[in-house]
Amino acid sequence: MYRQILISDADRDYVRILWRFNQENSIEEYRLRTVTYGTSSAPFQAIRTLQHLATLCKLTHPIASQVIHSDTFVDDILTGAESIQSALNIQDQLTKLLSSGHFILRKWASNAPEVVNAVPEEARSTLSSVSFDDESETGLKVLGLHWDPRHDHFRYTIRYLDVKPTKRNVLSEIARIFDPLGLLSPVTFLTKHLMQVLWIAGIGWDDVIPSNAHNIWQQYRDQLPCLQELRIPRRITTDTNDSIKLHAFSDSSEKGYAAAIYLRTKSSTGVVCHLVTAKSKVAPLKRVTIPRIELCGALLAAKLLKSVIDVLSPVIDITCTHAWTDSMTTLAWIKSSPHRWTTFVANRAVNYRISQHLPYGGMSRLRLIQLTVRREVSFHLNFSTIHNGREDLSSYMMNTPAGPKPIPYLTKTKANQSPDSRFKQPYPATTALNPTEQHKALDAIIKAVQWSAFNDDIRLLTANKPCSTHLRRLSPFLDASGILRVGGRILHASIPYEQKHPALVPKRHPFTSILIHHYHKENCHPGPTTLQQLIQQRFWII
Numbered sequence: 454m455y456r457q458i459l460i461s462d463a464d465r466d467y468v469r470i471l472w473r474f475n476q477e478n479s480i481e482e483y484r485l486r487t488v489t490y491g492t493s494s495a496p497f498q499a500i501r502t503l504q505h506l507a508t509l510c511k512l513t514h515p516i517a518s519q520v521i522h523s524d525t526f527v528d529d530i531l532t533g534a535e536s537i538q539s540a541l542n543i544q545d546q547l548t549k550l551l552s553s554g555h556f557i558l559r560k561w562a563s564n565a566p567e568v569v570n571a572v573p574e575e576a577r578s579t580l581s582s583v584s585f586d587d588e589s590e591t592g593l594k595v596l597g598l599h600w601d602p603r604h605d606h607f608r609y610t611i612r613y614l615d616v617k618p619t620k621r622n623v624l625s626e627i628a629r630i631f632d633p634l635g636l637l638s639p640v641t642f643l644t645k646h647l648m649q650v651l652w653i654a655g656i657g658w659d660d661v662i663p664s665n666a667h668n669i670w671q672q673y674r675d676q677l678p679c680l681q682e683l684r685i686p687r688r689i690t691t692d693t694n695d696s697i698k699l700h701a702f703s704d705s706s707e708k709g710y711a712a713a714i715y716l717r718t719k720s721s722t723g724v725v726c727h728l729v730t731a732k733s734k735v736a737p738l739k740r741v742t743i744p745r746i747e748l749c750g751a752l753l754a755a756k757l758l759k760s761v762i763d764v765l766s767p768v769i770d771i772t773c774t775h776a777w778t779d780s781m782t783t784l785a786w787i788k789s790s791p792h793r794w795t796t797f798v799a800n801r802a803v804n805y806r807i808s809q810h811l812p813y814g815g816m817s818r819l820r821l822i823q824l825t826v827r828r829e830v831s832f833h834l835n836f837s838t839i840h841n842g843r844e845d846l847s848s849y850m851m852n853t854p855a856g857p858k859p860i861p862y863l864t865k866t867k868a869n870q871s872p873d874s875r876f877k878q879p880y881p882a883t884t885a886l887n888p889t890e891q892h893k894a895l896d897a898i899i900k901a902v903q904w905s906a907f908n909d910d911i912r913l914l915t916a917n918k919p920c921s922t923h924l925r926r927l928s929p930f931l932d933a934s935g936i937l938r939v940g941g942r943i944l945h946a947s948i949p950y951e952q953k954h955p956a957l958v959p960k961r962h963p964f965t966s967i968l969i970h971h972y973h974k975e976n977c978h979p980g981p982t983t984l985q986q987l988i989q990q991r992f993w994i995i
Contacts, residue, residue: 454528455488455495457555458502468492496527506554517546530558540568548572564605564687598631600687607685609637611678618670620651621658635731636685638711642733643673646708649735689727690769693720697769699729701758701776703750707743709735710750712757716765729765732757745797747780751787752801754778755808792908799905896934898964899956903937906959911937927993929957939993955993965994 460468468485488498507521520543524532530547534540540563548558562578563569569577599608613629616622627644630637650666662670690697698717703710711733718725732753736746754776765771778784787806791799904911910920914931928940938954946953958965972988973979979987988994 454556455490455499458488458499459486460488500525500527502554503556506556507550510550510553514546514550516543517550520547521550537565537567540565541571544568544571562600562602564602598633604684605687607636607687609680609683611681613674613677618662618667619659620656620662623651623662623666623670624648634729635713635733636728637680638713638731638733640673640677640680642709642711642735643669645733645735647673649738653738686727689716689718689729691718691720691722691725693722694769695719695721696772698772699758699761699765699774701754701774703747703754703776703778705736705743705746705750707736707746709733710746710753712750712754714754714757714761729761730757744780744782747778747783748786748798748801748805751776751778751780751783752805752808755805759808792904796906803905896936899936899958900934902958902962902964903956906962907937907957924957924995927957927995930954949990951991955989955991958992958994960994968992 465484470483471480473480488495507518511518520532559576560578561572647669654663696719700715703712713731714729716727716729786798786802791802910924913920929937930940932938937957943953
C-alpha cells in the first residue's frame with residue numbers, strides 16, 4: 454500500500470538515502486518518490502491518504518466511504534452487512550473507490566461464499582482461517598487471534614518457545630499474547646500478576662525467576678494449550694432482536710480486579726448472551742483494602758460500559774444497560790455524597806457517577822447488587838472530557854446530556870425542587886448564559902470542588918476551629934457565599950476582592966486541569982510564569 458502513494462516533489466528532499474548496488478560502485482544519493490515503510494510518518498501518511506480518498510468519493514460511494522473511515526486499520530478492512538446483497542454492494546463500492554486511487558484489494562475472506570466468489574480467484578485469501586496477527590504467518594511463536602470464515606467464529610492457536618525461564622524470556626512470551634477484546638482476561642490476568650511478582654522480586658533480566666514465580670509460570674504454560682479448544686462466536690446479535698441489554702459485572706480480590714461486559718439479546722427464538730469485552734488490572738503495590746479494590750473494579754466496569762455504549766450505539770439499538778457488583782460497601786460509597794469519604798474513595802465515586810451520568814442525590818431507587826444506568830438524568834458536573842485537554846471553561850459549565858444550562862438552572866430551582874422531581878421535569882428552553890448566571894455557575898462548581906477536597910477543613914472553619922496545618926499558613930476563611938478563600942494582610946489593598954482573597958482549588962482535581970487549560974487558551978498560550986500570575990488573580994492552586 455505504501456508504494457502506491459507518491460510523495461510530493463517538494464517533500465522528496467526529506468527522504469534521501471545513500472546507496473550502492475555493489476562494493477565496486479561509488480555511493481550515490483537517491484530521493485525516494487513513494488511513502489517508505491519504516492519511517493515514522495509512513496503510517497499517518499498512508500491512513501491519511503485513504504481517508505482523503507474516501508472523503509473525495511463520499512458522494513459517489515457513500516457506503517464505502519463510511520467503511521474506510523470507521524472499519525479500516527492501516528491496510529486491513531474489517532466490516533460486515535446484514536444480508537449478502539448488502540455485503541456485495543459494499544464490496545463493489547469498496548473496489549471501485551479504492552481502484553480510483555490505484556489501490557487493489559486482495560485477500561478477500563467472508564463467511565458467505567457468494568461474496569468470495571464475486572472477486573477473481575487471485576484476489577481471494579488462500580488461508581482457511583484469517584489471522585489478525587501478521588507475525589503468526591512468519592513463523593514467530595505467538596498466541597494469535599484467528600477467524601474461521603466457514604464456522605464464523607474466533608479461535609486461538611498456541612505456539613510458544615521452550616526457553617529458559619528468565620525474567621527477559623518470561624516477559625517476552627507474555628508480551629506476545631494478542632487479546633484486544635479481553636476475551637482471555639482470566640489468562641492474561643495471571644500473566645499480569647506474574648509480571649508484578651517478577652518486578653517486586655527485583656531480579657536481573659537474565660536471572661532465573663524465583664520459585665514462587667516459576668510455579669505460576671509453569672501453571673500458565675501447562676494450561677495454555679487448552680485455549681486451542683476455545684471457540685468464540687463472531688456475531689453477538691440475532692436476526693430479530695426484540696430487546697438488547699448490556700450487563701457489566703465487576704469483581705476483585707487482593708491480587709487485582711476485573712470487569713466484563715455481556716450483551717443479552719431477546720428474540721422470538723429465546724434469550725442469548727455473549728461476552729463483548731473484558732478487562733483486568735492487578736492491585737497496586739501499596740496495600741489496599743478489599744472494599745477499595747471492589748470500588749476500583751466498579752469504576753473499571755463503568756468506564757468499560759461507557760466505551761462499549763459509544764461503540765455499539767450507532768450500530769444497534771440498546772434497550773437499557775445495567776452494572777452489577779457484589780460489594781455492599783461499594784454501593785454505599787457510590788450512593789452517598791463523596792465529601793463524606795477519604796480522597797481515594799471520593800475521587801473514584803465521583804468518576805463513577807460522571808462516567809454513568811449519575812447526579813448526586815436521588816439514588817434511592819438503586820437496589821443491592823444492581824446499579825442501573827440512568828440516561829435521562831437532569832444535570833452533572835462534566836469532568837469526563839477534561840483529560841483530553843480540549844474543553845474550555847464555558848462549555849464545562851454549560852454542556853450536559855440533559856440540557857444547555859445545568860448548574861445555573863440547578864441554583865435557581867434547588868430551593869423548591871425535590872431530588873426526585875429533577876428526574877421528571879425537563880429543562881425549559883433557554884438562551885446563552887448571561888454574566889450573572891455564569892458567575893453563579895462557577896461559584897457552585899468551586900464550592901462542589903472544595904467540598905470534595907477540603908471538606909474536613911471547611912467543617913473546622915465553620916465551627917470556628919483551626920484548620921489543618923496544610924492550609925493554616927494561608928489563613929483560609931469562608932466568605933459570605935461559602936467559598937474557601939486565602940486570607941492575609943492585604944485587606945485594605947486597592948485591588949479587586951477576588952485578587953486579594955483568591956479561591957482555593959486542589960491541584961490534582963480535574964476541575965483544576967480544565968481551569969488551567971481555559972486560562973491558557975483565553976490568553977493566547979502564555980508562558981508558565983505569566984499563566985500562573987493570571988490564574989492567581991482569582992484562584993490559588995494548592
